[in-house]
Structure formats: structure tokens, C-alpha cells
Amino acid sequence: MKKILLSTLLLGAMCTGAYAQNGDVVPKEGRGWYIKGGASYFFSITPGEYPNVGEYQPYSTKGNLVNPATGARDTTYMKNLTGSFGEGVRGGISGGYMFNKTFGIEVDVNYFKSIKNLMSADQVSAGGNVIASRTSNGYVQALTIAPSLVFALPIEGKFKPYTRFGFVVPVWGRLMIESSGVKPGKILDPTSPLYLQDIRTEVTRTEKINPKPTVGFQGALGFNYAIMPKFGIYAEAEYRNIPVGSKDKEITEYSQVTKLAANGTVIQTKGLSDLKTAERYTNYQTELGPTSNNHITNKTSFDNNKPMDDNKSYINIGGLGISVGVKYNF
Numbered sequence: 001m002k003k004i005l006l007s008t009l010l011l012g013a014m015c016t017g018a019y020a021q022n023g024d025v026v027p028k029e030g031r032g033w034y035i036k037g038g039a040s041y042f043f044s045i046t047p048g049e050y051p052n053v054g055e056y057q058p059y060s061t062k063g064n065l066v067n068p069a070t071g072a073r074d075t076t077y078m079k080n081l082t083g084s085f086g087e088g089v090r091g092g093i094s095g096g097y098m099f100n101k102t103f104g105i106e107v108d109v110n111y112f113k114s115i116k117n118l119m120s121a122d123q124v125s126a127g128g129n130v131i132a133s134r135t136s137n138g139y140v141q142a143l144t145i146a147p148s149l150v151f152a153l154p155i156e157g158k159f160k161p162y163t164r165f166g167f168v169v170p171v172w173g174r175l176m177i178e179s180s181g182v183k184p185g186k187i188l189d190p191t192s193p194l195y196l197q198d199i200r201t202e203v204t205r206t207e208k209i210n211p212k213p214t215v216g217f218q219g220a221l222g223f224n225y226a227i228m229p230k231f232g233i234y235a236e237a238e239y240r241n242i243p244v245g246s247k248d249k250e251i252t253e254y255s256q257v258t259k260l261a262a263n264g265t266v267i268q269t270k271g272l273s274d275l276k277t278a279e280r281y282t283n284y285q286t287e288l289g290p291t292s293n294n295h296i297t298n299k300t301s302f303d304n305n306k307p308m309d310d311n312k313s314y315i316n317i318g319g320l321g322i323s324v325g326v327k328y329n330f
Helices: 002-023
Strands: 032-043 059-067 072-080 088-098 103-114 117-126 129-152 159-186 198-211 216-226 231-241 243-260 266-271 281-285 308-311 314-316 319-329
Touching (some): 117 159
Antiparallel strands (some): 032 088, 032 319, 059 072, 159 216, 231 319, 243 314
8 A cells, every 4th residue: 555655656756857847948828736625425336235243143133031930032024234334424635736727637635424324233122022122323534545546628618528547545444333131031040039039131341343454445526616716616526445355353442231120220231341351452354264263163272361353354444435625726
């Protein structure tokens, strides 16, 4: 990724220098620097199945409790949850240089935040009442740099259409997953004075998934409209495709509160420090085997005091967006 960025900057510097030298002899119409600032809203157009949320698959399920003693249930509804993290708001600034009326380069720096997406959900009923539920919602935050080539129509007037295309490099980002749930149970410790009393456990947690370095692609079609000689507005439609793979995960917030169902008395609480290392931290791998620290592929030597290994997953933070903003020509 560093090589790509350095190559782009070097190419831009060489082109600028070459044209600047020529400009000392013959001025070029349309040449010059500019800066833009604006806001965008992107729509998701490449939906796919969401990755698992820990041990939970990307399904929305409902069911009825059939055996309170064992917790056995009868699933009555199941739906795959699909979508992407490409829908959301974006804001940023752009700087560019036009070598002439038709060709230039531009670099965008943008902050993007997606809408929240339902990634996993479950609901259990008994006697027509919901007795247990769980939901997980995720959203993406990202800071991107996007170099691109600009091609404009060399027409006269205030209205000037253009197109641009290039690549997108996320320089910072994360997928945040917020989960909450409640489930019933009984105190099964025969030495407890509350033996066999009904309880309710409420759990909330926040997970942060860091991405691996990646490069995406972009293309846009837009126009500039001059309001004054150096100042104007712009609008464009832009498509971005940015697949992102997971690197590692950390549970950053955790709360587990157990109460007596009869009167709501709190009898136990757990926090982030009560989690084992394997519960709190995860390293993502392209494949898992008998030497991986995973309780499915390595049952004999799984170590709770080390981060857990899990299969790498992918999300897409690209989409189709509409951008509007202001432009100033130097």
C-alpha cells in the first residue's frame, strides 16, 4: 500500500513539475490548483451475507421453548441476514491539479460512517410471551485516501462535466458490533439458599474488529458549476468497491447482570475483566487446523489464556453515492 501511495505522489509531482516548466514558456489555459469540500450519502448496492458475530451465525431466528429443564426449543422462523456496510454518510476534502482544460489529478481524504446493520438476532417464546432475545448490530467507521485521474470536457461556460477514476486506500477503520440480550434460567447450585429459583441474565457487549490493509476502486461522473471566477459548486455520482478482510477482534465493553426473576434483585455481575483472554481477543486466519487455538479444530490443547483463532471474514464498504460541495480554484 505504501508503494502505491508513494508512486502516485511521485507521478503527480513529476507531472506537475514537467507542466510547470512548460508553463514558464507557454501558459496553458485551464491549468491550476483547486480544493473541494463536500458531503455524500452512499447506498448499498452489493449486498452479501454478513460474517458471524462470535459464535452466532448471520440469521434472524424465532422459536418456542419446548423443554424448560433443558432449554430445548422448536425453531419456527429463520432468515439469512444480508447486506453490506456501504450505506452511510461521508464527508471530506479534495485537492487537485489540472494540467490543462481536459486532464488533471485529484486526491480525496474522507471520513465514512455506515448506518447500523442487523447482523444476528434470536427470539424465544413460551406461552405466547418472549422470554429470551438477542440482537447484534454493526457499523463501520473508516478514513480513506483516494487518488484519481480527472477528465473534463473542454467546453465553454459555467457548466463543466467531468469524470474521474482511481483507487481507494482505507488508512484507518473498524467494524463495531453492539450486542444485547436477555435469557432466563434457574440457580442450579444445590448449596445456594436460592436453589432452583428463576433468574434472568442481561448481557451487553461491544466488539471492535480491525481490518487488514486493502485497496479498492472508485469511479465518478459529475459537473462543476462556476458561481464566481474562482468559486463554484460541484455534484457527482460515485461508485466505490472496497472489500475488507478482518485482522483481529477485541471485546471493548462487556456487562453481564443476573437478577432474580421474582423481584429483580441483582445476585451477580460480570465485567470486561472477568472474560478469559480467548473470549476477549480473536485473531483471524485464512484457515484453521489442529494447531490453531480454536476449540472446534483443536479440542485437546485449546488455551483460554491465549487469543482465539477464527476464520477470516470479509465485508464491503463500497456503494453508490451522491456528493455535493463547493470548489475553489487558485
